[in-house]
């Protein structure tokens with residue numbers, strides 16, 4: 001593990017009787033791209049503001065490079081925030097927007113010029129110095145906001161829904177650009193989004209939040225493949241989730257059938273939830289399938305068909321198929337043992353407790 005740059009330990013935030021953050025523990029290492037992912041109101045922005053110094057925790061500690069910074073004012077932290085609306089000054093040109101922080105700190109003019117030109121070069125806006133903000137596209141405004149943060153040479157950049165104002169095409173381009181920029185600069189990014197695709201595409205590590213809590217943290221692949229509970233499985237990607245029972249190691253029962261799986265270590269007959277991802281289900285002949293279903297509808301999605309089918313117990317199955325199917329056709333569904341992801345009931349609490357232990361001093 002490389003050096004932790006930001007650590008949150010048992011951070012709570014209450015507004016009156018409302019608990020907005022609940023026992024938040026997180027470690028951000030230097031030079032990595034992190035994402036806070038969760039629905040609206042889950043507490044993502046409050047975590048950013050706590051790290052940025054705009055919100056004081058009700059209890060718990062915020063550490064920067066091992067030093068407690070709870071009482072350090074925002075402008076003394078080596079952390080910069082890029083807000084959702086970019087907060088640019090519309091009456092100033094690009095140069096003055098980027099120079100602003102240095103100017104108020106009375107930095108010598110020639111130093112300002114060097115730093116501003118370098119920051120604009122980093123975000124590929126060299127030559128735009130004299131442009132007014134209103135003459136820029138959404139993507140260019142976004143880059144000015146990044147340049148304005150970069151002139152302060154922060155060790156950590158906090159980005160709050162930084163791409164949400166952009167249209168889909170530009171947003172995808174900026175995802176690549178931001179990730180590339182983060183890797184070139186080697187500084188830590190903490191990016192807030194409620195868009196799971198964006199989180200999966202960009203992050204080294206994702207923190208999935210709901211209701212003021214971190215439910216799961218891990219690499220995109222870990223979270224996608226091993227969601228700890230129903231909420232995470234549903235929030236990240238599309239899922240078929242059915243109740244089941246773990247009969248023994250590597251044997252799970254669901255939809256009244258027994259399947260070989262890759263999971264072990266649970267109690268015999270433990271109740272579980274089983275996740276099967278739509279892209280892991282292959283449509284085959286009925287006698288070659290592990291399950292038999294009847295096709296209900298299909299929608300063409302460009303690079304795949306989204307198929308809805310029902311088994312004989314009326315469970316709905318979502319399948320991503322490369323080939324078209326026919327309505328009312330009886331087909332088999334094939335999947336491998338490792339495509340079956342087994343989640344314990346109440347796993348979120350257990351995983352949460354286990355994680356807390358790893359944060360204890």
Ligand SMILES: Nc1ncnc2c1ncn2[C@@H]1O[C@H](COP(=O)(O)OP(=O)(O)OP(=O)(O)O)[C@@H](O)[C@H]1O
Pocket residue numbers: 015018020038039040041042043044045046047194
């Ligand atoms: N100053 C405040 N006073 C009272 N409640 C607040 C305050 N700031 C935030 N909250 C509440 O805290 C909760 C978490 O808010 P937060 O903005 O952190 O969520 P979020 O996950 O960033 O949501 P969004 O994606 O909508 O920005 C919300 O229920 C919000 O209403």
